[in-house]
Amino acid sequence: MSTALNDKTTGYEPLIVAFCCNWCSYAGGDLAGTSRMSYPANVRVIRVPCCGRMNPMFVLRAFQRGADGVLVAGCHPGDCHYSTGNYHGRRRLSAFKRLVEFAGFEPERFEVRWISSSEGDKFAEEMEQMTAKIKALGPNRKMRDARWQSVT
Amino acid sequence: MAERNLEQLEKIREVVSQDLLSGRIELLLGWEKGHYWWQSRPLFARSKDDLAKLTWDSFCAVNLSRYLLEELKDHQKVGVLVKGCDSRAFNRLLQDNMVERDRVVLYGLPCPGILDYKLLAAEAGPELKGIAEENGKIVLKTASGEVEVKRDQFLMAKCRECLYPDPVVYDQMLLEPQGKKEAPERFKAVDELETLTPEERFAYWEKELSRCLRCYACRQACPYCSCRECFVEQENPRWQGRAYQPSENFLFHLVRAYHGAGRCIDCGECQRACPVDIPLQELNRKLIKDINELYGDYEAGLDAELEPPLLTYRPDDPAAFSEK
Numbered sequence: 001m002s003t004a005l006n007d008k009t010t011g012y013e014p015l016i017v018a019f020c021c022n023w024c025s026y027a028g029g030d031l032a033g034t035s036r037m038s039y040p041a042n043v044r045v046i047r048v049p050c051c052g053r054m055n056p057m058f059v060l061r062a063f064q065r066g067a068d069g070v071l072v073a074g075c076h077p078g079d080c081h082y083s084t085g086n087y088h089g090r091r092r093l094s095a096f097k098r099l100v101e102f103a104g105f106e107p108e109r110f111e112v113r114w115i116s117s118s119e120g121d122k123f124a125e126e127m128e129q130m131t132a133k134i135k136a137l138g139p140n141r142k143m144r145d146a147r148w149q150s151v152t
Numbered sequence: 153m154a155e156r157n158l159e160q161l162e163k164i165r166e167v168v169s170q171d172l173l174s175g176r177i178e179l180l181l182g183w184e185k186g187h188y189w190w191q192s193r194p195l196f197a198r199s200k201d202d203l204a205k206l207t208w209d210s211f212c213a214v215n216l217s218r219y220l221l222e223e224l225k226d227h228q229k230v231g232v233l234v235k236g237c238d239s240r241a242f243n244r245l246l247q248d249n250m251v252e253r254d255r256v257v258l259y260g261l262p263c264p265g266i267l268d269y270k271l272l273a274a275e276a277g278p279e280l281k282g283i284a285e286e287n288g289k290i291v292l293k294t295a296s297g298e299v300e301v302k303r304d305q306f307l308m309a310k311c312r313e314c315l316y317p318d319p320v321v322y323d324q325m326l327l328e329p330q331g332k333k334e335a336p337e338r339f340k341a342v343d344e345l346e347t348l349t350p351e352e353r354f355a356y357w358e359k360e361l362s363r364c365l366r367c368y369a370c371r372q373a374c375p376y377c378s379c380r381e382c383f384v385e386q387e388n389p390r391w392q393g394r395a396y397q398p399s400e401n402f403l404f405h406l407v408r409a410y411h412g413a414g415r416c417i418d419c420g421e422c423q424r425a426c427p428v429d430i431p432l433q434e435l436n437r438k439l440i441k442d443i444n445e446l447y448g449d450y451e452a453g454l455d456a457e458l459e460p461p462l463l464t465y466r467p468d469d470p471a472a473f474s475e476k
Binding site for chain 1: 342345346350351352353354355356357358383391393395397398399400402403406407409410413414435438439442443446447461462465466467469470471472473474
């Protein structure tokens with residue numbers, strides 16, 4: 001992963017990895033695009049089948065390899081394509097979020113959001129907010145792999 | 153020597169030797185004395201001669217249920233001596249379909265708490281020769297004489313906040329049960345860490361985890377770590393790097409603890425097995441505390457029929473992130 005936007009003259013640009021569920025949030029991102037809404041290019045979207053598919057190691061690996069913030073986005077509770085994936089995801093990700101905070105991560109670094117496929121505007125807005133929050137927080141060095149280098 | 157109660161030991165030996173000789177069980181998992189008087193290691197008894205080595209004293213810390221995973225491959229029927237935590241570990245394995253209930257005979261032993269040699273040695277000095285016990289007191293025998301101390305102060309960390317000293321599942325209870333205990337300070341260390349800032353917490357864990365050798369003794373001792381292939385040894389994808397650096401230590405410890413979310417019986421075997429004293433129970437207890445807070449009280453291993461909280465859900469569950 002690279003922070004290709006890291007412009008040395010204007011300062012710090014964070015790298016945000018967004019895991020988006022195939023059925024709602026990824027489609028929400030699509031809608032934001034086709035509606036010509038703009039959101040920060042700091043966000044890298046990774047498509048997952050469902051937020052219930054999230055393996056906590058995905059999140060930790062992202063932090064190891066350069067992410068300053070990680071966002072998981074899934075369908076609103078009750079709207080899961082697989083009926084119950086996001087209900088299970090909600091429990092698991094809640095426990096996991098508290099655990100990474102316990103290990104010393106700032107709460108803003110790892111977030112979970114519900115974004116439906118019709119909420120292109122919400123998708124753009126959440127990405128905007130997340131980027132602003134991480135920008136204010138500064139770069140993440142916690143759990144960064146010692147061998148990782150920013151490719152700018 | 154450290155025999156707590158020879159009468160109790162005789163009673164245990166009588167019952168299990170009957171079963172072993174009659175063929176009710178092929179193998180008994182118990183404890184025998186190790187190289188030093190303060191060590192009791194697992195005993196795999198197949199004959200009467202083996203049973204002569206059986207011991208039951210204040211150092212029988214090892215959780216024997218874990219050994220069922222291996223022993224049931226070679227034996228049709230296995231007997232196990234279970235303390236409170238061993239019995240909850242058995243329930244854990246039962247829930248994961250790793251053992252068959254009717255191939256195991258459980259002999260219940262209510263546990264008064266295991267003693268920590270390091271604490272005893274710190275009190276008595278290096279020339280500690282042995283201990284004697286009666287009525288909640290320990291007599292420390294040293295070259296220069298005997299000192300009497302209170303038993304409670306020398307319990308292992310894992311036993312100090314034990315809620316269920318009596319076995320919760322057994323075929324036969326061998327000794328007198330002692331009832332549920334209180335554990336008012338179970339989450340004290342977690343609460344204290346939670347009051348720190350993220351930076352302070354990170355510094356704390358970075359320091360503690362920096363000692364980690366990644367020997368995986370914690371996993372090996374753990375009754376919930378029963379996967380046939382553990383993520384740390386998986387080659388593709390290779391989640392756990394081999395490099396010695398904080399990043400890899402954090403990955404291992406967070407994921408190890410997280411795999412126990414809603415499943416950890418809080419027996420403390422991981423922390424006891426750790427050669428560098430990493431406070432692993434604090435991570436485990438953090439998850440237990442949060443899951444209890446968010447999804448209702450649940451004690452893993454108490455009842456094998458109850459569904460673990462992370463395998464189920466309610467539509468109106470709260471979430472720990474800002475959006476419901």
